[in-house]
Amino acid sequence: MKLSDAIRKGAEQLPQAHGVLFERDVVHDGVYTSEGGGMYVRWTCRPIRACALGAAYLGTFGAPAELSFVHSNDEPRFFTELEVAYPKLCSSPLAIPCGHSDQLGHTLEGVIAHLNDQCGWSRERIADWLDTLEDKP
Numbered sequence: 001m002k003l004s005d006a007i008r009k010g011a012e013q014l015p016q017a018h019g020v021l022f023e024r025d026v027v028h029d030g031v032y033t034s035e036g037g038g039m040y041v042r043w044t045c046r047p048i049r050a051c052a053l054g055a056a057y058l059g060t061f062g063a064p065a066e067l068s069f070v071h072s073n074d075e076p077r078f079f080t081e082l083e084v085a086y087p088k089l090c091s092s093p094l095a096i097p098c099g100h101s102d103q104l105g106h107t108l109e110g111v112i113a114h115l116n117d118q119c120g121w122s123r124e125r126i127a128d129w130l131d132t133l134e135d136k137p
């Protein structure tokens, strides 16, 4: 799958997040009986919003089976999985589509995060821009 198509596919599944791959919500996952016979409530975490890179993750791998309650606990692993699937995320794009030239030294992954978080781009717009890169010989 193309990275741009993965972003589009994921964007159809959840609204846009900013600053994190996944915004998450803690939900009541049912009441269970422990081995000792006591009752306990299980809580789980589910994604409710995804940034452009989170959408790429969703579009490629589907929703993570387990989300930790704290972003920093699982996001490094998700980034690694994305970078393996799309090695070009670690390369630098030739052209930056916004006027922020301080981004020039950044990787494609960093530029996507910048467009999503700082420039207010929709994920679809980011996907369209990625297609212009992919069309270049």
Ligand SMILES: [Zn+2]
Pocket (backbone or CB within 6 Å): 098, 099, 100, 114, 115, 118, 119
């Ligand atoms: Zn910018």
